Amino acid sequence: IKKLRAAGFSTYLVGGSVRDLLAKQTPKDFDISTSARPEQIKQIFQKNCLLIGRRFRLAHIRFGHKILEVATFRAGENDSDLIVQDNIWGSEEEDVRRRDFTINGLLYDPESHTVIDYVGGWEDIHKGILRVIGDPATRFKQDPVRMLRLLKFRARFKFNIDPEARSALINCREEIIKSSPARLLEELLRMLESGASAPFFSLMNEAGLLELLMPPLAEFLRKEEGKQIYMLLASADKINLKNLKNPLDRSVLTACLLYPLLVNELTSQYLDKGETPHLGEITILSASVVKAIVTSSFTHFPRRISAISSFILATQYRLNPISGKRNLRPRMLHHKEFDLALSFLRVRANIDPSLREAYNAWQGVFKHRDRHSDHKGH
Template sequence: MRWEAVVLYALPIHPQATNVSDTGRNETRSVATHIPRSEHSISRVNISPNALKVLYRLKDSGYQAHLVGGGVRDLLLGREPKDFDIATDAHPEDIRKLFRNCRLIGRRFRLAHVMFGREIIEVATFRALQQGGDGNADQHVDDEGRILRDNVFGDIEGDAYRRDFSVNALYYNIADFSIIDYTGGMADIERGVLRLIGDPDVRYREDPVRMLRAVRFATKLGFRLEPATEQPIEALAPLLGDIPPARLFDEMLKLFMGGGALANFEMLRHYNLFGQLFPLTEQSLTHEENHFPLTLISRGMANTDARIE
């Protein structure tokens, strides 16, 4: 398969290793791989008509418009996407002016929701890669390195590098139907590897929920965790204690009510994540009698999966 590679200025994966000029421009370069329509499997037939409406209106209004994230990943894997998310250089207020059926949400991440009945198309403005210590009022990081708020707009390159996993950082460009890959996500999909973008220790500290997402995506996709992505998880598991309960609850629903409860349960225990979420249950599991209560929980998870399927 022959792909066209274009060299572009890009924000680096590791900001610490970057030489920044007096003008603030990063001196590193990155190779963006452009996969033309003839060399990938995504067809507009499989994209939500409402998502296409949003993409085309953004494009026709002079903005960049890309399908991004899990929708692109799932289409490449031959799966039916649950959601269709869009990334653009239009700012949230610009998006709201284009769509009467739009509302802006979020404080940590300012997003636009374009509503078509029960279907919501989420539109996000390209964001800049987090640069620690830059003093920007719109970027807040706590003492543990966790991002509390991030509303600094950027370009598609920085947006790609600030995403979590390489397989979620692929952009389907509605202008020419190509896929843009800055982080090696296409190769990781072909290899069946889940790889965190950047330094895993830093990225998990920025958002500890990424450890739960690593488990969920690995089991959902049948991918293996790349060694560097896997290595810090057990040591950093206690950071989940700082996450708001409402956000953890949302992740629990995705982990245990999506058809992969048993696999997620076993993988969470393997990386010491389950004990951080359910310490009393984990404690009881360390005192088994005739395989109880582990067998009970495992069978309950398996039955839940069977009902959902």
């Protein structure tokens, strides 16, 4: 910031980092906005600067071991139907007015320790209100992912949604399927990692967005058995909140959404009839549960997540068999995704004390395997 200012450019900390500091949360990263154009930033920082993006040109500056993102102030109409061009340079106020919510519209000057607020974000953070900058319906139609972001901040900060934004969310929810499936998936996966996934999925279901994105999951969550999904998500949230820089693997978190559906299928197809499925049948059923959700979702889950989630689900019945006879087979420990299946057993054991013994036994064998292979390596 000092370097850009010394070169004569207005430069501030912006967005999420300012919001998090004011809401007494630890910022994940620090974003910087400046009046300097991307090429001018490159001139100042030279080798330490990499310009990225075409539609939205940004500078990545290497600062020690970190990469800082620096954006140029942009202008653009708040009420145009779709954002199609992002590289129209503007003033700091124009830049703020393009942002989504007032709580993300603050600028911080680290030299004078002052917050610059053009949109009432300071007051909204202190009152705990989520308010859209501009007309909510227009802004949601411009970029429907903003509806997910609204629920994300509601889940994370427990702020109240402004009535205008709430009614626009209900009226515009069908717009969500105009978004890029890849962007939506990334938002959902990030929320699974955030430590606030249980309230987020509950809010999505309540707002009617989940039935547009993942219909079978939304339907299952309306049943009594759906509570199991929220319990697993809450357990994963607890684990992730202790280590947000290194959250549980995305396939483990996806398994939280799918495992109760597998239990439901096993119960209706086998257990209710007094039958015990063998591991081959459980493996086939796990794959079909994952496939049913993935193929009917608007968001396209990557093959890696689908395949590993399916393995995690089926492996739960090796780790803790229906018959109760546990076989600590060393061969299974060498499967490259075994640790992920064990992580998911930990998520389950946190809400079901009867699984703790199985988790501790497998964890002990797994640690011994690691020590043994380290020893062999030396």
